[in-house]
Amino acid sequence: MALISYFESLTLSGFLNCFPSGAAQGLIWGIMALGVYITFRILNIADLSVDGTFTTGGAIAVMMIMAGFNPFVACISATLAGMLAGFVTGLLHTMFGIPAILAGILTQYALWSINLAIMGMKANQAISVDRFQLILSSRYVNLALGTGLVITMILIALLYLYFGTEQGSAIRATGCNAQMAKANGISINKMTVLGLSLSNGIVAFSGSLMAQFQGYADINMGRGSIVIGLAAVIIGEVLGDALFGKKMNFALRLTFIASGGVIYYILVKLVLWLKLDTNYLKLLTAVIVAIFLAVPYIQNQRRASFKKAGKNAQKVREG
Amino acid sequence: MAEKMLELQNVCKTFNPGTINEKVALNGLNLTLNAGDFVTVIGGNGAGKSTMLNAVAGVWPIDEGKITIGGVDVTGLPDYKRASLIGRVFQDPMTGTAATMQIEENLALAYRRGKPRLPFKTQISKAEREMYKERLSILDLGLEDRLTAKVGLLSGGQRQALTLLMATLQTPKILLLDEHTAALDPKTAEKVLNATEKVVSKAGLTTMMITHNMRDAIAHGNRLIMMSEGRIILDISGEEKKNLTVETLLHKFEEVSGEEFDNDQALLSK
Numbered sequence: 001m002a003l004i005s006y007f008e009s010l011t012l013s014g015f016l017n018c019f020p021s022g023a024a025q026g027l028i029w030g031i032m033a034l035g036v037y038i039t040f041r042i043l044n045i046a047d048l049s050v051d052g053t054f055t056t057g058g059a060i061a062v063m064m065i066m067a068g069f070n071p072f073v074a075c076i077s078a079t080l081a082g083m084l085a086g087f088v089t090g091l092l093h094t095m096f097g098i099p100a101i102l103a104g105i106l107t108q109y110a111l112w113s114i115n116l117a118i119m120g121m122k123a124n125q126a127i128s129v130d131r132f133q134l135i136l137s138s139r140y141v142n143l144a145l146g147t148g149l150v151i152t153m154i155l156i157a158l159l160y161l162y163f164g165t166e167q168g169s170a171i172r173a174t175g176c177n178a179q180m181a182k183a184n185g186i187s188i189n190k191m192t193v194l195g196l197s198l199s200n201g202i203v204a205f206s207g208s209l210m211a212q213f214q215g216y217a218d219i220n221m222g223r224g225s226i227v228i229g230l231a232a233v234i235i236g237e238v239l240g241d242a243l244f245g246k247k248m249n250f251a252l253r254l255t256f257i258a259s260g261g262v263i264y265y266i267l268v269k270l271v272l273w274l275k276l277d278t279n280y281l282k283l284l285t286a287v288i289v290a291i292f293l294a295v296p297y298i299q300n301q302r303r304a305s306f307k308k309a310g311k312n313a314q315k316v317r318e319g
Numbered sequence: 320m321a322e323k324m325l326e327l328q329n330v331c332k333t334f335n336p337g338t339i340n341e342k343v344a345l346n347g348l349n350l351t352l353n354a355g356d357f358v359t360v361i362g363g364n365g366a367g368k369s370t371m372l373n374a375v376a377g378v379w380p381i382d383e384g385k386i387t388i389g390g391v392d393v394t395g396l397p398d399y400k401r402a403s404l405i406g407r408v409f410q411d412p413m414t415g416t417a418a419t420m421q422i423e424e425n426l427a428l429a430y431r432r433g434k435p436r437l438p439f440k441t442q443i444s445k446a447e448r449e450m451y452k453e454r455l456s457i458l459d460l461g462l463e464d465r466l467t468a469k470v471g472l473l474s475g476g477q478r479q480a481l482t483l484l485m486a487t488l489q490t491p492k493i494l495l496l497d498e499h500t501a502a503l504d505p506k507t508a509e510k511v512l513n514a515t516e517k518v519v520s521k522a523g524l525t526t527m528m529i530t531h532n533m534r535d536a537i538a539h540g541n542r543l544i545m546m547s548e549g550r551i552i553l554d555i556s557g558e559e560k561k562n563l564t565v566e567t568l569l570h571k572f573e574e575v576s577g578e579e580f581d582n583d584q585a586l587l588s589k
Binding site for chain 1: 402403405413414419427429432434439
């Protein structure tokens with residue numbers, strides 16, 4: 001009986017109703033994932049500062065809008081603050097020789113205090129779309145979806161152009177082969193700092209959008225965002241490779257990564273719709289990311305492993 | 320009257336000083352290369368050949384002495400700051416190129432060596448692409464038709480030839496070749512060596528080439544130096560270099576060092 005009433009309570013319209021809001025939130029996470037992509041894939045660094053900078057972006061946007069600033073000015077300020085945080089991580093890593101992961105953790109940890117200070121020592125601050133002009137809001141979901149889409153497309157175009165420039169290519173070379181980069185006169189320290197700044201700027205920007213969309217900034221809004229960002233990057237890449245394979249170019253890749261955020265959030269909404277316990281959402285996300293990160297390694301192992309070699313050796317003995 | 324292109328004066332380098340692994344790699348090294356010199360460098364394992372090249376390239380700071388390239392004192396400059404003066408090809412074919420980037424993107428990176436990397440300037444113009452095609456066709460590997468292929472798809476020999484081209488795209492004051500054919504099969508190695516000879520003679524490049532192959536060391540270049548224990552123990556040039564054979568070289572080595580040449584690899588390869 002309980003099962004029947006459970007299924008009866010699931011209505012398709014219920015899922016479809018939360019679809020646009022999920023997609024809009026997903027787009028914002030997709031923008032965040034573009035930032036994560038710059039460090040994780042292009043620079044080949046796992047940067048954990050983003051958990052802090054996402055919140056920083058949200059906090060700055062909310063406080064500035066409340067103080068009467070134009071929401072665009074607030075978003076740009078949030079981006080600049082994120083870039084500054086990335087710059088600090090970059091300096092800790094390149095100038096002081098702290099491993100990148102640890103440098104990111106330190107920045108993230110420090111940002112917790114800074115974010116609280118930005119929010120006037122309160123754990124959250126709300127802005128109502130009725131009182132303030134916002135770029136997007138969950139109150140007007142379809143409009144938010146459209147705005148989010150336009151912003152994402154502009155950002156993808158900008159990133160595509162930037163990584164085709166001399167400087168963008170130098171960042172790519174630094175992440176791909178540092179020795180080659182140095183031999184060609186590229187300062188890998190400078191490029192690493194630049195890439196980290198850029199990445200965290202984008203993450204803070206997406207945080208500023210998220211705060212406006214949900215109508216508040218919260219000290220914990222960025223917690224675990226690195227994992228969601230990675231999930232979006234990986235989902236996007238797997239999907240893109242499956243659909244386009246070798247024809248995948250850089251613009252397409254960025255598009256798929258942004259869509260990865262949307263797909264992830266629709267999955268989240270699906271979990272919510274199924275009325276599964278949301279406490280396990282983080283566990284589920286971690287498992288998905290772990291599986292997708294492990295797949296390429298396992299595929300390699302299947303091609304050549306000691307286990308396989310051992311089996312082959314047995315054939316020789318029996319042979 | 321010949322212009323001095325490279326000058327090493329009393330260069331010293333000790334690795335892991337004060338530890339049980341202390342190793343004096345360069346021990347008061349002096350060397351002067353004139354413009355257009357093509358020097359082959361031989362010596363046993365641990366003689367300091369690669370260390371000398373790395374010192375010139377600026378991989379780490381030297382302990383003592385002075386290094387001048389094309390009249391510029393580079394002793395205090397890190398590698399990426401002196402890269403505009405130097406072209407490098409490494410032993411490992413994977414080292415000199417960026418695998419996930421296209422052939423033309425790699426060339427464009429090398430073409431901007433020593434220039435600021437501007438954020439608003441797109442990488443490759445049409446004229447540049449034509450120039451890359453022309454340069455690639457010299458290598459005779461068919462790479463000129465594959466400009467947008469990822470470098471990771473190329474063979475070791477192709478990557479090494481591409482690195483050579485990248486190292487000389489902006490004419491360097493000095494070209495450093497660190498056993499750049501050692502990781503290749505004999506046939507490919509010969510191709511890359513021929514390409515090297517072509518590129519070097521066409522631009523009249525001042526070149527240092529480390530090799531473990533005595534025949535190669537004798538066949539190429541106008542000057543040959545042999546290293547041992549962080550110093551140059553033999554320096555042969557001119558007519559003497561032209562008439563050199565493996566036997567006379569071995570004999571000379573025993574004469575200067577008072578010991579038998581211990582590197583079987585150098586004797587036996589080819």
